[in-house]
Each structure stands twice: as structure tokens, then as C-alpha cells.
Amino acid sequence: MKKIAIAAVVLVVLAMCLRIPLEPAYAVPRSYDQDVQTISMDSVVSGATDNMFTVSGGRIEIVSLFGECTTAIGTVGATKIWIDATAGTDYDNDFCTSVDIDALGAGDVVTFTNAVSEGVLTFVANQNAGQTLSWFCPPGVILLDPTTTSTGAITWYMSYRKLEREAVVTAH
Numbered sequence: 165m166k167k168i169a170i171a172a173v174v175l176v177v178l179a180m181c182l183r184i185p186l187e188p189a190y191a192v193p194r195s196y197d198q199d200v201q202t203i204s205m206d207s208v209v210s211g212a213t214d215n216m217f218t219v220s221g222g223r224i225e226i227v228s229l230f231g232e233c234t235t236a237i238g239t240v241g242a243t244k245i246w247i248d249a250t251a252g253t254d255y256d257n258d259f260c261t262s263v264d265i266d267a268l269g270a271g272d273v274v275t276f277t278n279a280v281s282e283g284v285l286t287f288v289a290n291q292n293a294g295q296t297l298s299w300f301c302p303p304g305v306i307l308l309d310p311t312t313t314s315t316g317a318i319t320w321y322m323s324y325r326k327l328e329r330e331a332v333v334t335a336h
Contacts, residue, residue: 200227202323205335207308209237209265209316214308215336216245216320219301222328226299229259229322231274237316240265249304259299265310274318303331 207214229245242262249255260276268274276297301324308320324333 200323200325201333202228202321203333203335204319204321206234207231207318207320209240209308209310209314209318211240211310211312211314213310215305216308217306217322217336218334219247219303219306220250220332220334221303222326222331223303224301224324224326224331224333226259226297226301227323227325228297229276229299229320231318231320233268233270233272233274233316234319235315235317236270237265237268237318238314239267239312240310240314240316241312243308243310245306245308247301247304247306249302251302251304255302255304257300259306262311265314268316268318300327 203217205216207216241264243265244258244262245260246258247256249257306322322333
């Protein structure tokens with residue numbers, strides 16, 4: 165019995181020295197989905213739907229999305245951001261609720277709350293970049309959809325992780 169105990173201890177020490185896992189690994193890290201990438205685009209708030217980003221080749225997880233007002237904006241009305249999915253309307257998704265934009269000055273920041281499913285757009289003067297998000301995004305075009313015409317501009321910043329190696333994000 166003593167010999168068995170000593171043999172077991174020797175095997176455990178040997179496994180530790182050789183870094184042999186004693187339990188099976190259930191998650192295998194993949195290098196392509198570990199790195200957060202960031203992309204930006206300039207949007208003129210004209211009342212027309214604006215193509216912000218195109219996601220192609222695979223799915224991504226959006227982890228941050230916020231905008232900095234770079235040219236003062238008048239009243240735009242109900243505005244939302246959504247994905248027009250390549251796979252069809254079954255995969256379309258609103259990333260945020262429709263919220264009225266009344267007026268933003270240069271330097272004001274457009275952020276989102278971390279609400280489950282649709283985030284809530286919030287407009288704040290000179291605040292931080294908002295909450296960390298976890299939005300599933302299939303291939304398609306991410307759109308800014310204001311309901312009325314105005315003037316002004318926003319630079320949008322989106323950080324994301326690839327969920328599939330082939331995923332590519334381009335700005336418009």
C-alpha cells in the first residue's frame with residue numbers, strides 16, 4: 165500500500181514537471197478571437213440611412229461602440245443602429261432602441277447602456293466611452309438610421325472580436 169502511495173505521488177510530481185494536465189481541457193483558446201480590434205468611421209447626419217461598417221466572411225462580437233460628435237448636430241429625431249444581415253431579415257437585429265437626438269455639440273459623446281439585447285443610446289456632454297457590450301453580429305451592414313434630416317457629424321469607434329477566423333470588418 166505504501167509503494168502504491170509513493171508511486172502515485174511520483175506520477176503527480178512527474179505530471180506537474182512535464183505540465184501534463186491531470187484534467188481534460190474543455191475550452192481551447194483560439195488566437196483569432198482573443199484580440200480586440202478597433203475600427204472607426206465618420207458619419208454625416210443627413211437624415212438618410214448611413215452605412216457604418218460592413219461585416220463579411222464570418223461573425224463578430226461587438227464589445228464597444230460609441231461616437232464623438234465632431235460637428236454640432238441639430239434635431240435629428242428617432243435614431244437607431246442596426247444590422248442588415250446578409251443572410252436575410254431573420255438575422256437582422258437592432259443594436260439599440262430608437263432615441264431622439266435633440267442637439268449635440270462638438271465633443272459630446274454618444275454611448276450605449278449595457279441593457280440586455282438592445283442597448284439604449286444616450287447622449288452626454290464630454291463623458292466616457294460608455295459600457296462594455298457583448299453584441300453578436302452576423303455578416304451584413306451595420307447602419308445608422310436617423311428619421312429626419314439635420315446637419316452635423318459623428319466619428320464612430322467600434323471594438324470587436326472575431327468569432328470566426330474569416331471575419332473582416334470594413335468602415336464606410
